[in-house]
Structures are given as C-alpha cells and as structure tokens.
Amino acid sequence: MAKVQKIAGIRGMNDILPSEAPIWEYFEECAHDVLRGYGYKQIRTPILEATSLFKRGIGEVTDIVEKEMYCFTDSLNGEELALRPENTAGVVRSVIEHNLTYNAPQRLWYFGPMFRHERPQRGRYRQFHQLGVEALGFKGPDVDVEQILMARRLFDELEILPLKLELNSLGNLEERKVHREALIKYFESNRDVLDEDAKRRLYSNPLRILDTKNPDMQQLVEAAPKLLDYLKEDSLAFLRRMEELLSIAGVDYTINPRLVRGLDYYNHTVYEWVTDKLGAQATVCGGGRYDPLIEMLGGRPTPAVGFAMGVERVLEVMRECGFESAEPDTEVYVLHQGGNSQGYAMMLGEILRDAFYDVIVHAGESSLKSQMKKADQSGAKYALICGEEETAKGQVTVKCMYGDPEERFMKQETLDLQDAIQYFVNLNDDFFKEDEE
Template identity: 55%
Template sequence: MSTRGIQAIRGMNDVLPDQIYLWEFFEQVVRDSMGAYGYRNIRMPIVEQTDLFVRSIGAVTDIVEKEMYSFLDHLNGDSLTLRPEGTASCVRAVLEHNLLYAGPQRLYYSGPMFRHERPQKGRYRQFHQVGVEALGYAGPDIDAELIIMCSELWRRLGISDVRLEIGTLGSTASRAVHRHRLIEYLERHLGKLDDDASRRLHSNPLRILDSKNPEMSEIIDGAPRLLDDLDEDSLAHFEGLQKILRNQGIDFEINPRLVRGLDYYNRTVFEWITGRLGAQGTICAGGRYDGLVEQIGGGKGSAAPACGFAMGIERVLALMAESGINIPGPVPDAYVVHQGEAADGFAWKTVRHLRERGLQAILHCGTGSFKAQMKKADASGARFAVIIGDEEVQAGEISIKPLREAAEQVRVALAEAADLLRGSGVTGS
C-alpha cells in the first residue's frame, strides 16, 4: 500500500483556489458572449446510455473503441457511459423534450467530459468543454456565426495567437463518391499502411487521413481530395461560408485534409489552432452535423440541420497563461480581529453589517492574541483590519487600521464603517 495516501485518479485534476480565478473569469466571459449572441444555457447529465455515443460518434472510432468509460448498471444491466463529448447528449435532450417544436434552438453548455487516454499536457481523462449547438439552421450563415463568435471570444479573453482552419466533408452522397476513390487509392498502397489504417480501410477510410503516424504522411499527402468530389450544393455552402467570413474580416486557411474525429460531421468543419501548446494545439473545433438529429431520433421525419463546436477549457486556459494573462483573486475589504466574550458578539454583528452592504469581511475564528490575529489579517490580503476589543464594545464603535497604505488607525461608529471601508482609504482623525 502506498504511504502517500489516496490521490486523484491519473489524468483527473483538482482545480485549486489560487487557480480558480482564471476559470471563473473565463466562465463569465463565455456567459456574456453567449448571451450577446442569443444562446441559452442547457445542462445535461454526465452519464448516458452507451448506445447514444455508439450511434452518434461511430462504432469504428478511437473514442468508442478505446476511450469511453463504460460500465454496467448493477441494478438493471444497462450499459452506461460517462459522456466523452457533449453534442450527442445535447441533441438527445433536445429531442427528448421536443425543443425543436418551438423553433430553431441556439444552445450552449459546459462541464466535464471523460475519455480514457494516456494523460499528457492538454489531454486529460477528465477534461472540461464549452459546447455550442445551433439546431434547425441549414445555411452557411449559422456556420459563420459560430466561427465569428469564437473570434470575438478570443478577443474578450485576450488571446491573439490562434489561426482558423476550415474545410468541408460534403454531403453523404459526395462522401460516398470520395470514399470509393479513397479506398481504391489506399488499396494500391496496402504494403505501406500501418495496422490502424489497414483496420479502417473499409470501415472508416476517411479517418485514415487524420493519422498522426509520420510514416503515413506521404500516402496521406497523395490521397484524393474530398474537395474535388463535392456536389454542387455542398460546394455552394462552402463558398457561402467563405464569403461571409471574408466580409466580416475573419482570416482563415482552407485545409482539404481536415477530418473531425466524430462520424456525425458533414459539410463545414473547422478548427482553431495555436502553435504555443505543442502537440495539443487545437483549442476549439466543430462543424455541421445535419444527420445527427435523425440518427439519434431513430427514424425519418425527425431530421433537422445543425452546427456546433466544442472548446477545450484546460487548453484555452493554458494558452491564456502562456500569453501572460493573469487574473488576480478578489481582495477582502476587512479582516475582523476581536478578543473577549463581549467583543466576540460585537464582531459577529460587525461582519454581518459589512457583508449586507456588499463588502467582503473575514471574521477571525479560533483563539489568538491581538498580535497573532493581526498577522493573520495581514496574510489574508485584506485592505483593512477591523479591531474590536473591550474599549470598542463599550463605545459601540470599531477601530479600522489600514494594512496596505500609510494611514492612521481610526475609530468610528459601526454605521459609518461601510462607507469608510469602501472609500479610497482612512486618513485619520
């Protein structure tokens, strides 16, 4: 048995108090940005039926084959899975609660996702995402809106070192044409395919183009391009997206090899990438998934066009930190030190009075001399120490000592304390 005690599961990390302020800043900026674009928050459970992800993500994908945390419910034998991504859960919730009957939906969510991967910087077994989904919109304008929303979010967060890559997977029909040509090409290079590519040759050949094996790069570079097999409608959609982005001043690169790791994507796909995080450079990715609503709904007639993206929170925060963005925590207004039974009661009254007026007041708990308590007050970072002893109780007043500036300690009535502490400082009397 380890002598170190119980520790967090590898790849599942604690977020400590000194780290949380950057998270909270990010979350507030996201809420403000989503609200500005008319997106509403939705929250789904972290455990779903395993079949939801097999049906939506695709059985022959790394996520389903290798990475999902699945288990049997011991009460009824159902196969359940900790969600590895959020889109399928969001679409399931939209269908289950008939939200599309009220019209198209602009939704967003955030929370933990789970994948059993080898932990490394920027890739964890429990990681957090912001997901944004626009359901019921068919045109390239909503694709552009999501991309522009991301661009605006980077500006609000102070992030500049990112680039946008866009591509298209076309329609089901154009992918079928491309799939046939791609398999024919790869079959001519069977001897050079690695084990993973050989296994996927006939089940999911498009995923071979996403291989990170450097020995496969020459074969991938010479493969047919899906852009050359686009049908007329898919090409028009892609050109419409590019036109809007150019008109809105959004720089982008077309990546003909851009393939998402989830089978439900069609037409538009995009990624926001940085060069400052090493191998885990994609901080946000998404695209269109027009067939997923029908696929999860279980039958024809439930189809609805849709588009969305997911943003890796840990990666975005790592990029912010790498860019020198630091969010300091809140500074307490007052630390209340007190000694004696009567002073204890007056101290409780004092902190309540100050908090009701919007001030942050820390009450010293436990024992300790005034000197020891003042050390605690200084270490807390508070701007002022509020001192309550027998003299203050008898006079119905409190003493206020500035801790961060050179100024005199003063004694004031409790009714005057909030305005004084909220001001620029104490000048003495």
C-alpha cells in the same frame, strides 16, 4: 493504531485547487457574457447516459467508443451506462426527448466535465471540461459563421488571440462515399507505408487516416485524394458563402483539406481554432455541421451546427499569455479578541457584505498579531480590528493594508462604528460612479 494508507486521486482526473479557481471563474464569467450576447441559452444534461446513445451517435468504429469510453453495467437494474465522452449526443437526445425544436429553432450552450480513458498529457486528461454550443433548426451557413464569430469574441475577451482558424468542407454523404472509395483504393496501393493504426482504419474509417500524426506517413497523406475535389455545386456554394461571410466579418482563415471528421453524420462545415503555444496539442476549439444526427437518434430531420472547446487547453493558453488574477482573495479581514468582540466582528462582517464587500471574519481565537498575519496573507485591502475596548465603545479600528496610507486613507484610525460603515459605503459608491463614467 496502524497507519491508515492515504487514497490518491484517479490518474488523469485532477482536483481544481482554490489557487486555480480564479482563472476558471474568469473563463466562465467571460463565456456566460459572450454566449448571452448571441442569444444562446444554457442546457444541463446528465453526466451518465445510455451507452447506446454514444455507440449510435459517435459510431462503434471510433477510438472513443472502442477504447476510451468509461462504460459499466448498472448492478441495480442491468442498464448499460457510460460517462459522457462528449456532449453533442446528450444535447441532441434531450432536444428530441423534450421536443425543444417543435415551435422554434434552439440556440443552446453547455459547460461541464467529459470522460475519456486515454493517456494523460498536458491539456488532455481523463476527466476534462468542455464549453460547447449547439444551434438546432438553422440551415446556415450564416449560423456556422455566427458561431465562429462567437468563439473569436470569447478568445478576444480572454486575451488569447491571435489563434489560427482552419476551415474545410465535408460536403454531403454521397460525395464522401465517392471520396471514401477513392481513398481506400489509394491507400490500398500504398499499404506498405501504412502504420498499424492506419491499416485498422482502412476499411472502417479511412478519413481518419488523413488526420494521422505519424511523420512517416505525412508525404503519403499529403498526396491523398482531397474531398474538396469531389464536392458538387450545392456543397461548393455552401462553402463559398461561408468564405464570403467570414471575409466580410474580417475573419482570417485557411482552407485545410486534411481537416476531417470520421463520422457519417457530419456534413459541410468543419473547422478548428489552433494555437502554437501548446506543442502537439494545438486545437483548442473544434466545430462543424451535423445535419443528419438528429434523425439518426430518432428525431425529425433537423439541421444543426455546433462547436466544443477544451477548457483546460484554453486555460493553458491563457497562462502562456500571462493571465493573472487582478482581484485579491478578499477585500476586508475582520479581527477580534474573542468573547463579545467575536459576535461584534461577525455582525460587522454581515453589514459589510450587505454593502457588497467580500469579507473574512477571523475564525477561532488567537492573538491580534497572529490574526494580522492572516489578514496580510489573505490579500485584503483593509483590516478591521474589533478589540474588547472598541467593542465596549461601539467603535472599530480601520487599518489600510495596501498603497501609501497617507494618500489612500490612513495608516490606522479608530472610528465610531457608524462612521466606519459609512466610509465603506461611500467607498463602494465612488467605485460604482467611476465605473459608470
């Protein structure tokens, strides 16, 4: 038979292996607890959406829509579809479709994979994951600050603080239009310094030029007209109130006038949480206000604000900060000698799971010596041996797999089955009592 060629995964779309699962699970558990504490409820939207949703919601003259979206025509019905490159548009589409803000504002959160066709690098992949929140129906700026505090609390739970918070205001559309004209005039007069990317964006999206990473353009960008200088009283008052609330809450921040979003539906608040632990990919969370978007997508005018964080980047920071999984892979490993002892071991495993233990019952038949090696590799605290003799007598041999056996329990002892079960029940009861105290 000819050798079958192996099929590799798609570049930039990575497997999450069992050895990596603990850090993902820990992140998700912390996120769930924090978000629940602020009254946010989960929403799950499809990975596939109509391509037009992102063209209208993100904009056709953006890198995401022009170069990064995975789009295709459904061969069954001719629909133009896209893998979601972000999820704010999908959440807004769902809110409009199901009329979720009809009776009350909504605090929502989501978690899942997004897709962009870009060059894979550390913390940036073609399939990546985002945790995001959207608050719809709140004028702010108190809810804007609430979300900043929520992100800070999550970072604190994950033990990756300090992160730096950068803040700016985008004002309103009319203020940005005046600023945009000033930007175009300024960059036109310095066209010889612009790179090809900046020239392409000059008339379609000049705000994005301010976000360039090209070192040859930094001096030019630093001297460019600042949007803050074009804000009028209402926008300045919104920003000042945000700063007051952040100061009262003890949140350190800096105003970064170069922090922008190149889309018309953003207004007022824009911010990023950044780190110095990931090189050039410094942003781990970005947020802001997008009051015009719901109306742009066909809904009633509704204020809205949200943030999204790249989970892979957050996990990278956690690793840099020394994250280690504190829990073993399992707590109890049950060994047997086949035959009746295998069924006996499986029954014992079910009883211990009823008592809230994580249990592996050895699969298949092999020598007890070989099984003991597997038990040790599993990280289990205890090995329970159900040999033929123990099974016939209704007993089990308990072996402690960690610490000083004399202090912890015993090196190895054979007990009646009920006595062994009661020992593990008492062990868990003692743990819960200590936890409550």
